[in-house]
Amino acid sequence: MNTAKFIFVTGGVTSSLGKGIISASLAKLLQARGFRVTIQKFDPYINIDPGTLNPYEHGECFVTDDGAETDLDLGHYERFLNTPTSQANNVTTGRIYDHVIRKEREGAYLGKTVQVVPHITDEIKRRMLLLGQGDEFDVVITEIGGSIGDIESLPFVEAVRQLRWELPPYDSLVIHLTLLPYLKAAGELKTKPTQHSVRDLRSAGLQPDILVCRSEYPIPLEMRKKIALFCNVKINSVIESLDADSIYSVPLLMLKEHLDERVIKKLKLVGGASIPDLEAWKDFLGKLKNPTEEVTIALVGKYVELPDAYKSINESFVHAGAQNECKVTVRSIQSDHITPENITQLLHGVDGVLVAPGFGERGFEGKVTAIRYVRENGIPFFGICLGMQCAAVEFARNVLGLPQASSTEMDALTPDPVIAMMEEQKNITQKGGTMRLGAYDCELRKGSKAAKAYGRNHISERHRHRYEFNNDYLKQFEEAGMVASGINPATGLVEVIELQGHPWFVAGQFHPELKSTVQTPHPLFVRFVKAAIQHHKNEI
Secondary structure: OEOOEEEEEEEOOOOOOOHHHHHHHHHHHHHHOOOOEEEEEEEOOOOOOHHHOOHHHHOOOEEOOOOOEEOOHHHHHHHHHOOOOOHHHEEEHHHHHHHHHHHHHOOOOOOOOOOHHHHHHHHHHHHHHHOOEOOOOOEEEEEEOOOOOOOOOHHHHHHHHHHHHHOOOOOEEEEEEEEOOEEOOOOEEOOHHHHHHHHHHHHOOOOOOEEEEEEOOOOOHHHHHHHHHHHOOOHHHEEEEEOOOOHHHHHHHHHHOOHHHHHHHHHOOOOOOOOOOOHHHHHHHHHHHOOOEEEEEEEEEOOOOOHHHHHHHHHHHHHHHHHOOEEEEEEEEEHHHOOOOOHHHHOOOOOEEEEOOOOOOOOHHHHHHHHHHHHHHOOOEEEEOHHHHHHHHHHHHHOOOOOOOEEOOOOOOOOOEEEEEOHHHOOOOOHHHHOEEEEEEEEEOOOOHHHHHHOOOEEEEEEEEOEEEOHHHHHHHHHOOEEEEEEOOOOOOEEEEEEOOOOOEEEEOOOHHHHOOOOOOOHHHHHHHHHHHHHHHHHO
């Protein structure tokens, strides 16, 4: 039984228009009126999930509490709504086909010819409706990946067409996001790409209820009328979406354009507040736009050319920066390029260094070199996942006197494997299977920097990695001043290490950036930025 209303968000003309941000912004506005909202993303690629995709292909891989490797848009959903997502919130073509083919092999279709319609579209519809069953949500927003006209997206669009025909009136609507390009030579915005995009959508059997038009310039009233007339929507359903100074300004821009009002009216939603309560959101924006401090943090990683590869880390700095009323400037440094000779120059003027997660050998030694520099020079350091493993290797080599210490991921024959794979993982052959994925508990040592940051001793954080700290070396590490301040209670695995006698040298095996939101900035990022502010003041 479906009790929720459904909003489908499609995009046209070009990718990267911001369907995820518009979906998250609308959800935020509805949530701020008291409605229970969730968002799901349907991706048209054939990978089962983004877990095996290179970050250059698809940006970062976001991980949920239940261990799902998902699209980075789910990060936006969580950061805006402050509610966790799950496996059900991200579905790919690969997952749909995999399910249908397995059922066919089991004989579930009784010898029928298995086809895109109805078998694939039925499975898409089943998953689209899943989150709306029960009484958990009032509104389910479904973002369809890709652009209208893509071959890959057609089954999803067809599934939405069928659902709109099957669902009761006022239980669903379609928002189509499109582009109004500005032609410099003509000195005007052009509506033709939007018209063509809507024509393609209508030829697939879908009439949009609301058009959200991305534009660099305000849309004149006459142009809104023209778009409404040619695209068969009401003029007050042509919504202007101007480029914003921050993605976090978009909910307020959509409020100004009455997007939430149009949706409430079209879906006949009842029970919400007459105006959204956005005081906390505005307070956050006020701090974000009026900082009293400024720091520069070096982000050392191997995918730094693509900002989306470290999306959650960059956003965590926005949240932690606002909490500290501090503007955080992130200086990206390619770890491949770091050498002992140029490290001083590369890190000149930074107030803190974050060594980012990643897989594989490339850039590993550069990360180790950067960590040695910050450890010896008292610069605040924060290591995430591989960043923690690099910190352990650096300490083993340069403090414990084990020059060939390494991770077995980088050097299978190292005589001192301070980072290694757990025994029970070694026999698993499928790529994703060897990973520790999703939320795991961690007990923090009382009085440690990590415990002080969190303000409690028991935490749960999300993981995505294969290799672990080798506990055979733990005693040596602790005797030399590198303590394991976070331990997984079930396995005894090291989750957090920190260096005593250093302003801020903390590294975690987990991914704290995945749980940072506007409403609850991650405590480790907040304390790291605070340490960077202190370092900046000391340097002046």
